[in-house]
Amino acid sequence: MGSLTEENYIKSIYALSQATGEVFVSELAKKLAVKLPSVNSMMKKLGAKKMVSYAPYKGIRLTEKGKKEALSIIRKHRLAELFLVKIMELGWEEVHDIAEQLEHVDSNRFYNRIDEMLNYPKVDPHGEPIPDINGKIFNDKRIPLSGVNEGVTVRILAVSDDKKSFLDHLNSKGLFIGEKVLVKRKEVYDGSVVLTNKSKTDLMLTHQVAERIWVEV
Amino acid sequence: MGSLTEENYIKSIYALSQATGEVFVSELAKKLAVKLPSVNSMMKKLGAKKMVSYAPYKGIRLTEKGKKEALSIIRKHRLAELFLVKIMELGWEEVHDIAEQLEHVDSNRFYNRIDEMLNYPKVDPHGEPIPDINGKIFNDKRIPLSGVNEGVTVRILAVSDDKKSFLDHLNSKGLFIGEKVLVKRKEVYDGSVVLTNKSKTDLMLTHQVAERIWVEV
DNA sequence: TTAATTTGTTAGAAGCATCTAACATTTTAA
């Protein structure tokens, strides 16, 4: 395990390279709120430690070692979030910031016990999969709510943003993980969608919100 | 709140200055496993921040501000330890190292919730008092087991050492907080004591162990 | 009460993570 800073770099590289397998220095700098030269230095260091493969002017990739490290941190983050919600009864909108700190706690006892108390859970409070102790991740097929056609009923699987402001917004709309919703209307002009669920009156979400909600048909 | 390093200095200053109100640079250096000049630099910094009062070649004292900070960290440490024992069912011998990490978590929500779940507890798993949210500490009158006379029955209140090796030792002897024991014999030569409790056969403790156990008559 | 010992300080350097300013490369657009 590296320093707290190294862990945060590795976690961000993992997140940002999900799609294409690599990240650019500038993306990473933006995500971590540091300047490009800071990223550049750190890539040299993580390169020397064989956590990333990195060549000047080329994209950054995690090595197998780096990926394993990333998954271990993500596991701890998501277990912590679920623990905070399920055992400590905090809201799903307030656990991310605490988990950002707890994910760096170094104690197998602590995390194995959490895992046990939660009965080896598969997903966190935001619907994101929790890597198992070997770094294996369950992979469902999910699409963004913004991509669902009118008339189709879907189940909310996950959210791709776990910041408080976004989740407060969903709370105010009464949306939650596991809920079934019908896409009643999709506006061509601005991408906004109107949903219904059995009990409630219609619900309008902007594209900005709909694209952050993962669903399965 | 200062850096993690500053927090650890403040906590150690508090612990070591309990008796006399001040600590020497060398004691602090020993406790924190750093060299004297490191302590010296940090004292200048904490002095500038009004956390300690410090003059060259003089003892170090916490200011009121520093004391408040120390008590806040100690509160978090002890709440964490009790949470780990009571809610997460870890052993009292394995929680200190985890609490050393958790005490630096910055989240009122997290700690207030722990406090609530534990029903506003007064003592940690090692019998040490937990400062309340205002830094107030309950103060019992306790004496070391090594100072108890033969023939006297006492109740174990606390241990002054929460390192695993010591608590493993107590576990192996079957001793725990709250237990009543009779001091059957005190050896003049080496200060060792022989105890009895109702159910068990006699128990011998060295002076080294007995002086780390706080009791009330 | 002087000398030896213990304790504490200063000076200067190092590693970590960050920054700004200047420069280099790569990509994109004219």
Add this chain to the structure above:
DNA sequence: TTAAAATGTTAGATGCTTCTAACAAATTAA
């Protein structure tokens, strides 16, 4: 296909925490 824009690198500096080496003050013991 060159010029402009975007992206990335290097050099050099800073703040933080630590260190060693050299020196200074305070304490203790002869």
